[in-house]
Amino acid sequence: MPESSSRISCPTLRNAPDWPASSPKNGCWTTSPGYRFGNPARYHPMIKKLLRNGLQGFGMACIVVSLCATPAQAVDHERPLESLVQLAADRIDTVFREVAASTRALGDEYRALATHRSPVTAQDKASWVGRSTVAGNTIGFRTWPEDVSPPPFQAPFPGFYTYRGKTVIDETVVHLRDFERLLPVFRAAYKSFDFSWVYLTTADDMMLIYPYVPMDQAVNNALPTKQVFYTAADFARRAVGWTAPYLDLVGAGMMITASYPIYADDRLLGVASRDITLKQLSRSVLARLQWRDTASAFIVDRHGLAIDASDAALEAEIERVNAEKKTAVLSYRSSAGLAKDADRGAVASRFTWVNEVTEGVLARAAQASSMSGALAMDINGQRVLAARIESTGWFIILVDRKP
Numbered sequence: 001m002p003e004s005s006s007r008i009s010c011p012t013l014r015n016a017p018d019w020p021a022s023s024p025k026n027g028c029w030t031t032s033p034g035y036r037f038g039n040p041a042r043y044h045p046m047i048k049k050l051l052r053n054g055l056q057g058f059g060m061a062c063i064v065v066s067l068c069a070t071p072a073q074a075v076d077h078e079r080p081l082e083s084l085v086q087l088a089a090d091r092i093d094t095v096f097r098e099v100a101a102s103t104r105a106l107g108d109e110y111r112a113l114a115t116h117r118s119p120v121t122a123q124d125k126a127s128w129v130g131r132s133t134v135a136g137n138t139i140g141f142r143t144w145p146e147d148v149s150p151p152p153f154q155a156p157f158p159g160f161y162t163y164r165g166k167t168v169i170d171e172t173v174v175h176l177r178d179f180e181r182l183l184p185v186f187r188a189a190y191k192s193f194d195f196s197w198v199y200l201t202t203a204d205d206m207m208l209i210y211p212y213v214p215m216d217q218a219v220n221n222a223l224p225t226k227q228v229f230y231t232a233a234d235f236a237r238r239a240v241g242w243t244a245p246y247l248d249l250v251g252a253g254m255m256i257t258a259s260y261p262i263y264a265d266d267r268l269l270g271v272a273s274r275d276i277t278l279k280q281l282s283r284s285v286l287a288r289l290q291w292r293d294t295a296s297a298f299i300v301d302r303h304g305l306a307i308d309a310s311d312a313a314l315e316a317e318i319e320r321v322n323a324e325k326k327t328a329v330l331s332y333r334s335s336a337g338l339a340k341d342a343d344r345g346a347v348a349s350r351f352t353w354v355n356e357v358t359e360g361v362l363a364r365a366a367q368a369s370s371m372s373g374a375l376a377m378d379i380n381g382q383r384v385l386a387a388r389i390e391s392t393g394w395f396i397i398l399v400d401r402k403p
Contacts (some may be wrong), residue, residue, distance in 0.1 A: 063064045081291070081398065082374040082385055088285045088297075089374075089387035089396045095193070095281060096391035099274050100240040102189050107262040107272035109185050110200060113178050114262075114269050120170040128176055129168050133215060138163050139214040141176060150214065152292075157212040160184055161359055163205040163223050168197075171204065179208040189274070196252060196275035201230050203268045233259040233271045245278065245307050249330045253279040254307055254328060256392070277305055285396070286310040294402040302393040304333040304343055304358050306349065314354060321347055332358035353380070357399055361386045365395070381400050 010325040044253055077139055131142040141160040144151055153155045161181050162172050188209055192199045199209035201224045209218070234241035243257040256276050262269040282299055289297035290310050298309035305328060309315050321330040323368065331338065331346040332354045338346050360379040365388065368375070374387040 033197050043219070047059075050376075082376055084289065084291075084395060085385045085398050086374045086387045088289055089389045091285060092281060092299075093389045093391050094395065095276070096242075096258070096389070099193055099195075099276060100260075100391070102193065103240055103258045103260045103272050103274045106182075106185065106198065106200065106274075107260040110178065110182060110272065111262050111264055111269060113181055114264060117174055117178070121174045125168065125170065125173050127226055128173050132168055134166050135215055135219050137165055138215075138219045139166065139168065139172075140218060143212075151212050153212065153214055153217065155212045156187075157206070157210075158186065159209040159213045159218055161207045161209070161218050163207070163220065172206065175202055175204075175206045179206075182208060183210070193274070195280055196248075196255060196277045197273075198275075199223060199229075199273050200270055201227075201273065202270040229257045229259055229273045229275075230271050232257060232392075233261040235261050235268075238263060245301055245328050246306055247322050247326065248277070252277050254322070282308040289396075291401075295398060295400050297396065297398045298332070298354065299389075299394060299396050300332055300352075300361075302357055302362075302395075303344065303346070304331045304337060304362060305344075305346065306330045306332050307394065309354075314349070314351065317349060317351070334359050337362075353382070353401070354399075356380055357382065357384055357397065358395075360384065361395055361397055 042213075128141060133140045133142070139162045142150075143158050143160055158179065160176055162175075176341050179200070184198075186198050186208065187210060197209055197213070199207060199212065201207050203225065204223050205223045207218075209223055216282050220227065228246070230245040232241045238261055240260045243259070245254050245256050247253070248255045252275075255278060257273050258276070259273045261271050278299075286299070286308060287310055288298045289295065296309070296311045296314070298311070298314060299307040301307060306314070306318050309318065318330050322328050324337050325347065327345075329345055329347045330349060331344075332343075332349050332351075333346065334350065334355050337355075337359050338348055355380050358378060361375065361384065363377055365386070366378055372384050377384050384397065386395050386397045388395055
């Protein structure tokens with residue numbers, strides 16, 4: 001993590017020790033590696049709140065070095081909060097980077113399998129035909145025991161589907177065998193980040209998805225290779241690409257997908273993808289930023305699209321408006337700001353203060369040549385801190401409405 005005037009340099013920032021490890025000794029807390037700090041609960045009300053929220057996982061040991069190295073040291077209110085907001089952004093960014101790395105690994109595993117295939121036998125083909133069910137131009141294949149009913153949504157079974165007609169051909173069987181061999185890797189990947197689905201889409205419109213999606217929900221109006229989770233892959237650079245935040249139509253809320261194009265030399269084999277259910281990730285982060293009752297934290301994308309908020313009224317508005325529109329449209333933008341992105345079909349929040357805050361953050365970020373730390377500013381009498389989530393260009397924003 002690069003140093004800056006608004007960050008605290010600390011080699012253990014991402015893996016800070018749990019603290020306090022025991023009762024205070026001589027007015028100081030002693031952590032497991034032997035650090036000694038002035039008792040933070042004695043010197044700053046913010047730290048009392050942070051301790052109650054269990055923020056040692058945010059690298060709070062390093063923040064407290066600056067807050068209470070000695071009982072007599074005066075504490076600057078701003079610096080620890082800037083560091084906390086930046087740490088929150090870094091935590092989310094770390095998850096995004098690890099999901100991207102996992103998605104690349106899944107694609108690389110499939111590439112290795114695709115270069116070592118054996119011929120399809122009549123017995124192989126007959127076995128898969130016997131496990132198939134047709135719905136329109138989609139064929140689903142049974143992946144659970146024969147004497148068991150079809151599993152429910154998100155059961156721990158894979159979904160195998162082809163979207164190219166009603167006939168099982170040799171190439172279909174080749175992919176199905178690859179899917180079976182990939183399954184242990186996909187299961188392990190899902191368990192490592194159980195946010196949502198892990199899936200592979202071949203260049204000829206077959207899919208492996210884990211956990212299970214029933215047949216009636218797997219039937220698409222468009223081919224998988226035309227869907228945003230496929231086209232979001234960065235084909236030009238052969239790198240992981242990200243979708244814009246979107247509303248999951250089966251009820252999982254706001255999501256984002258990492259997609260990685262898989263090539264064998266110059267031949268496109270398909271795209272590996274991983275979804276992240278944003279609420280599951282963002283809630284734990286946002287809740288810990290509310291260090292007092294007048295504070296409110298939220299996340300927006302680089303256009304001001306509202307992703308999540310700690311404030312109950314803001315959260316309810318996101319869910320209500322997006323559900324009514326059946327897509328992610330609620331934005332924290334002014335009328336003038338929305339006019340600049342008219343093609344996105346965004347809807348402004350009814351909360352003027354959050355629109356004004358977001359406009360101020362986006363404008364300030366656009367003026368900055370770089371953002372190596374959190375931004376701090378006053379907007380309409382409110383103290384505002386914001387940090388960029390580097391992988392996606394989103395912002396996490398903390399507002400103290402009564403500083």
